[in-house]
Amino acid sequence: MINSHDILETINMIDNENLDVRTITMGISLLDCVDSDAEKACVKIYDKICRYAGYLVRTGEDISKDYGIPIINKRISVTPIAMIAGACPGSDPIRYAKALDRAARTVGVNFIGGYSALVHKGFGPGDYALMRSIPQALAETELVCSSVNIGTTKSGINMDAVDRMGQIVLETAKATADRDCIGAAKLVVFCNAPEDNPFMAGAFHGPGEPDCVINVGVSGPGVVRAALAKAGDCDITAVADIVKKTAFKITRMGQLVAQEASRRLCVPFGIVDLSLAPTPAVGDSVAHILEEMGLERCGAHGTTACLALLNDAVKKGGVMASSHVGGLSGAFIPVTEDAGMIRAAREGALTLTKLEAMTAVCSVGLDMINIPGDTPAEIISAIIADEAAIGMVNSKTTAVRVIPAIGKKAGEELSFGGLLGGGPIMEVNRYSPAKFIRRGGRIPAPMQSLKN
């Protein structure tokens, strides 16, 4: 029996607290599209994506109507293209990016992820060429997202790749300098990248995944904040409990949508990603949850503790609500996509060093941070190395998505529009790590414990 309180609560969450399913992402394996002729491979890729995902957008819209839940994005992730492009050495990987972009337009999805390479232990065939082509690929396509995994807990950090990625991030921003450097907002550098992440820009379809799969990412920071506001002056144990219960409800909704999408599309259900993903919209902010817990501004001392509690409670609540949990699962802290973070950064309450500490306890990493356009490549590489080290040592996913604002300085702003938002440019530490970055080599995998 459904009672009216529950019904009105759900409707209030959707109407006033921005409850939504952030994304239905279809993962498609392209391993059977490999061909030594790059042109043929691209035709196979385009055809397979259109065949598998032809009804994805329509189905998402139908489910959204039937259940009355907004489903914001429909997306596709594919096998890391470096694994496909490796079969035709000498050919330009750009054509794969263009084939992906064309396919994404044909089926009508918001983004397609997987212009990626996994180089955590070294460069395989195709990896180096793909990495080199990223700036051009992201400048000449609109819907393609790219990611590179440069480290894991099991294999350490590939410092040659870290060195290269600093330069590539900078070049990507330069190639799109006329569009607020948006290319860099579609490029993520990972440590411990998950194979089933439905969120962009880091989504790709890992080699261990099935031929095709449906992954769903939930959201709902506004709902969590409203629940905490309603609870008033309770102690922190009660706060954790409220977050858990709210996360449970949000995730159940995601699970329902995932199962329904999987049934209607006849594609196996993969995972639900239990994430609190903010948007720049008012009332959809993770920073505001932290402030609701009792901080004057996000970034104040105490932020890391509040975020650790939030991240853990979201997982505890969500795990029981879903049959399979995966992806990034936790609280996201993308600065330009979160109204509360944008304000805190503008006011100087939130700094890059605090954000780095926060990434040790949140679900991803330094995400959507604008840095000055004259930041040298080796400083970007060093930011990546620091972040990867946090991920490697703590056996968690970390990532770097920084946007060098070409031609602009700290204090000025970049604006991307849409879900990517916009925000102030944050200063970096200018002391040079150049010698460390130029050394190259690999940081050995860390000791996890003395198991016997």
Next chain:
Amino acid sequence: MQAVITVIGKDMVGILARVSTICAEHNVNVVEVTQSVLQELFAMIMMVDISKCSVPFSELSDCLTALGSEMGLTIHVMHEDIFNSMHHV
């Protein structure tokens, strides 16, 4: 198979009549209605049986949403599963 229709907004003549007319036109049976008027705010929750609905569910939903915007009310039509899954373990 049941769905929940909720209507929230300013009270006026004919809300229940017009919503249930649309249900009848589409062969949707009204199973249960609860409504309250609190300080001129009208809130109605209607359980309906959609198993013999003559049009696809999304069309019914469009019809009622259009009525809502015409009358200045917020009308939601949602499959009952959403409430069952969110509020019951």
